[in-house]
Amino acid sequence: MxxxxxxxxxxxxQLTELARMAEEAGFDxxxxxxxxxxxxxxxxxxxxxxxxxxxxxxxxxxTDPLVAAAAMxxxxxxxxxxxxxxxxxxxxxxxxxxxxxSVAAITGDRFGLGVGIGWTPEEFEWCGAPFERxxxxxxxxxDVLRLILGGGMVEHHGEFFDFDRLRVxxxxxxxxxxxxxxxTERALRRAALRGDGWSSAMMRLDEIRATVARLGELRAEFGxxxxxxxxxxxxxxxxxxxxxxEQAEVGVTDAIVVPWVLDGHPxxxxxxxxxxxxxxxxxxxxxxx
Numbered sequence: 001m002x003x004x005x006x007x008x009x010x011x012x013x014q015l016t017e018l019a020r021m022a023e024e025a026g027f028d029x030x031x032x033x034x035x036x037x038x039x040x041x042x043x044x045x046x047x048x049x050x051x052x053x054x055x056x057x058x059x060x061x062x063t064d065p066l067v068a069a070a071a072m073x074x075x076x077x078x079x080x081x082x083x084x085x086x087x088x089x090x091x092x093x094x095x096x097x098x099x100x101x102s103v104a105a106i107t108g109d110r111f112g113l114g115v116g117i118g119w120t121p122e123e124f125e126w127c128g129a130p131f132e133r134x135x136x137x138x139x140x141x142x143d144v145l146r147l148i149l150g151g152g153m154v155e156h157h158g159e160f161f162d163f164d165r166l167r168v169x170x171x172x173x174x175x176x177x178x179x180x181x182x183x184t185e186r187a188l189r190r191a192a193l194r195g196d197g198w199s200s201a202m203m204r205l206d207e208i209r210a211t212v213a214r215l216g217e218l219r220a221e222f223g224x225x226x227x228x229x230x231x232x233x234x235x236x237x238x239x240x241x242x243x244x245x246e247q248a249e250v251g252v253t254d255a256i257v258v259p260w261v262l263d264g265h266p267x268x269x270x271x272x273x274x275x276x277x278x279x280x281x282x283x284x285x286x287x288x289x
Contacts, residue, residue, distance in 0.1 A: 002028040002254040009267035019072035023079040025282035031084035031256050032065035039122040048201040073107030080110045085181035087118035089134045090127040093141040097148035104172035114199045116181035142194045192218035197230025204237045212251035241288040
């Protein structure tokens with residue numbers, strides 16, 4: 001099993017040091033969250049809390065995950081980085097492909113792109129993208145990203161995106177994996193058909209087990225059952241070495257964790273507190289797996 005350190009809602013001036021900590025402790029990757037902005041009012045409920053409220057406020061720090069990956073990649077050698085997950089719906093995939101290719105080059109191909117649709121209409125509308133038919137638009141955006149990031153001179157003429165022959169240079173040295181987030185049936189179908197893996201939000205082990213089983217059915221339906229596929233999970237009810245072994249048994253390949261939160265500290269705890277938690281997690285879990 002792989003272990004990924006999430007740096008969600010951490011102060012920006014901690015990020016490069018957190019990357020060094022993660023690499024020293026034996027983590028495999030850093031998970032980078034995404035939020036475009038905080039709108040005072042939202043027209044939709046947040047889908048991953050029981051009451052639909054957001055877990056952050058207007059003062060919570062966020063950085064662009066691609067910028068963060070480039071900065072953290074510059075102070076590490078082995079650690080990988082991926083977005084968990086980037087809101088693809090409000091973004092233009094042609095512009096995004098240029099940004100992803102740049103991060104891949106700067107980090108030495110240590111970058112993966114986790115994508116989701118996005119949940120708030122304001123992020124779509126205020127960034128110039130339609131909220132209507134967002135699912136099919138994201139499906140096509142993933143295809144555009146793969147096309148451009150594959151290198152060479154390419155063109156695309158689709159329902160939502162249309163461009164003549166173009167090339168982004170340099171293209172990534174190896175394919176950038178695309179992980180698809182979301183818990184709905186449509187999202188799972190998208191992951192099974194178009195993704196190199198699936199990325200969860202907060203879920204219980206029984207929910208993860210059922211989701212992994214469904215993904216297996218869908219991948220078989222699409223003839224992809226023999227292809228490599230990552231299961232990146234944020235499990236909320238199985239911890240410690242035995243708990244992560246249970247996660248692995250149901251199919252989790254990559255556990256996304258926030259050690260200081262597991263120890264009862266806030267997301268914005270200071271660096272010494274986070275260092276202690278990261279070291280403790282490495283000693284009690286990573287070294288015993």
